[in-house]
Amino acid sequence: MFAKVLIANRGEIALRIARSCREMGVATVAVYSTEDRDSAVVAYADEAVHIGPGASRRSYLNIPAVIQAAHNTGADAVHPGYGFLSEDPDFAEVCEKNDLTFVGPPSGVLARLGDKCAARRTMAEAGLPILPGSQGPVAALEDARRVAERIGFPVIVKAAAGGGGRGMRVADGPGAFQAAYTEASREAQSLFDDAALYVERYVPRARHIEVQILRDTHGDAVHLGVRECSVQRRHQKLLEESPAPRLPGEVIARMGESAIAGAHAVGYVGAGTFEFVVDAQAGFSFMEANCRIQVEHPVTELVTGVDLVQEQLRIASGERLGLRQRDVQGHGTALECRINMEDPDRNFAPAPGTLESFRLPGGPFVRVDTHGYPGYRMPALYDSLLAKVLAWAPTREQAIERMERALEELRAEGPGVRTTTGFLRRVLADERFRSGSYDTGLVEHLIGEASDHAGESRSTR
Known part of the structure; x- marks a missing residue:
C-alpha cells in the first residue's frame, strides 16, 4: 500500500x-x-x-x-x-x-475510452449492444446529416471527446439538425478543445442506467449493481438511486455482465462506470465509460457496504480484488441528492455566497458528503456542488421518506445563497418519481409544469 x-x-x-x-x-x-x-x-x-x-x-x-x-x-x-x-x-x-x-486506468485505456467513437467500436466488438450511428467522427455537417437520415430521427449529436453530459444536442427532425450540429461543435471546441462529433439515434423517454465495476491488475473483475441516474437537467444529474426501480433482475444481471466484458476488452484497471441508455421495453445500449470515481458512487457504497475509494487504492497498489461476484450483495435502497448552490427559479443559475448558517441533517442511515461549514465562502470559479445528501432504508418507499426528512432538516443560508434543496423535494414528492415510472424527461416536465402554473396564476390576478 x-x-x-x-x-x-x-x-x-x-x-x-x-x-x-x-x-x-x-x-x-x-x-x-x-x-x-x-x-x-x-x-x-x-x-x-x-x-x-x-x-x-x-x-x-x-x-x-x-x-x-x-x-x-x-x-x-x-x-x-x-x-x-x-x-x-x-x-x-x-x-x-x-x-x-x-x-485509475493506464493512460492508454483513458485515451481509448476518452474517444467516444473508439469506445463505441471497441464495445461493439466486445459484444455490447450499441445504438445505430456513425462509425467514427463525422467529417462535416453534410456527412452528419446523411448519417442522421440513414438511422432516422430523432438523433443526438455528441462530442467525440466529451464527457459529463457536455457537448451534445438533440435534433427531433431534419429542420433542427443544423442548429444541433453547430451548437454541439461549438461547445465541444470550447470545452474539450476538439470539435469532432459523432451521431447516434436518440431514444425518447429513455432511462440513464450505469453499472459500477472494479477490475484489478490481475484481470479479476466484479460489478456492484446499477444506479438509476435519470433525474437530470440538460444531461447533468441531480438525484441518483440504487438499485434502479422497476428494472428486471435479469436485465440488471445482463448489464453487469456486459460492463465486465467491456472492461476486459480494454484492459481496464480500477473503479469505472459503464453507462447505458434503457428504452421503454428495458432494452439497453452502451453509451460511454467513465474512467474515474463518480459523484454518485456513495449510493453503491450504501447498498453494498464496499468502500470504492479504498478499493481504488488497493487495486492501484497492485493488490488483488478481495471480492468475487458472489460476495457482492445489495441490500435495501439508497438515494443521493446533489445540493448545488444554484437558483432553480432563475434557470438554475449559480448562486455562490458565504454560508452564515449551515446545518446538516442526521439520524439513522443518513450520510452527508460535503466540504461546506458555517462561514465557508463558496468560490464562483468552480462547480456549484455543495453537498451530497444520502439516505438508505430497507425499502425504496422508506428511503424516499427518510430523504424527505433529511432535506427538511438541511439549512444552507447566507446573503445571495440559493440551493437546489427545494427543487429536489419537489422531485421526491412527484408521483412519477415515487412510482419509479420516470425517465430522463422528468425534470423538464417539472420545470414546464411549474412555468405553466405560474402563468395561470398571473392570468387570474
Whole structure:
C-alpha cells in the first residue's frame, strides 16, 4: 500500500478521498488554489500545497504544478478524484513517467475510452449492444446529416471527446439538425478543445442506467449493481438511486455482465462506470465509460457496504480484488441528492455566497458528503456542488421518506445563497418519481409544469 497519496482535486471529493486514506493509514497531501485556501480538505489533510491562483487552468489543471507538489512532498501516488485531470491520458502518462502511481486506468485505456467513437467500436466488438450511428467522427455537417437520415430521427449529436453530459444536442427532425450540429461543435471546441462529433439515434423517454465495476491488475473483475441516474437537467444529474426501480433482475444481471466484458476488452484497471441508455421495453445500449470515481458512487457504497475509494487504492497498489461476484450483495435502497448552490427559479443559475448558517441533517442511515461549514465562502470559479445528501432504508418507499426528512432538516443560508434543496423535494414528492415510472424527461416536465402554473396564476390576478 502507498505511504502517501496526493489528492489532485478539491471540494467534497477531495475530503472524501482523504478520509478513506486516513482509515487505511495512508498519509495525504491536499493541493489548493488561492481561492480554496480556506477549504476543509486543506485543514484535514496531513499536508497541503498551494499550486496556483484561482483559475483552474493555472492550478487544478496545471500538470507541472501538481507533479512538482507530489515530488516535493514525497507522495508515491496521485488520486485525481472526478473532473479536472481524472480522465486526462496525458496526465496519467506524466504520472507514469515520474514514478507516481496514477489511481485509475493506464493512460492508454483513458485515451481509448476518452474517444467516444473508439469506445463505441471497441464495445461493439466486445459484444455490447450499441445504438445505430456513425462509425467514427463525422467529417462535416453534410456527412452528419446523411448519417442522421440513414438511422432516422430523432438523433443526438455528441462530442467525440466529451464527457459529463457536455457537448451534445438533440435534433427531433431534419429542420433542427443544423442548429444541433453547430451548437454541439461549438461547445465541444470550447470545452474539450476538439470539435469532432459523432451521431447516434436518440431514444425518447429513455432511462440513464450505469453499472459500477472494479477490475484489478490481475484481470479479476466484479460489478456492484446499477444506479438509476435519470433525474437530470440538460444531461447533468441531480438525484441518483440504487438499485434502479422497476428494472428486471435479469436485465440488471445482463448489464453487469456486459460492463465486465467491456472492461476486459480494454484492459481496464480500477473503479469505472459503464453507462447505458434503457428504452421503454428495458432494452439497453452502451453509451460511454467513465474512467474515474463518480459523484454518485456513495449510493453503491450504501447498498453494498464496499468502500470504492479504498478499493481504488488497493487495486492501484497492485493488490488483488478481495471480492468475487458472489460476495457482492445489495441490500435495501439508497438515494443521493446533489445540493448545488444554484437558483432553480432563475434557470438554475449559480448562486455562490458565504454560508452564515449551515446545518446538516442526521439520524439513522443518513450520510452527508460535503466540504461546506458555517462561514465557508463558496468560490464562483468552480462547480456549484455543495453537498451530497444520502439516505438508505430497507425499502425504496422508506428511503424516499427518510430523504424527505433529511432535506427538511438541511439549512444552507447566507446573503445571495440559493440551493437546489427545494427543487429536489419537489422531485421526491412527484408521483412519477415515487412510482419509479420516470425517465430522463422528468425534470423538464417539472420545470414546464411549474412555468405553466405560474402563468395561470398571473392570468387570474
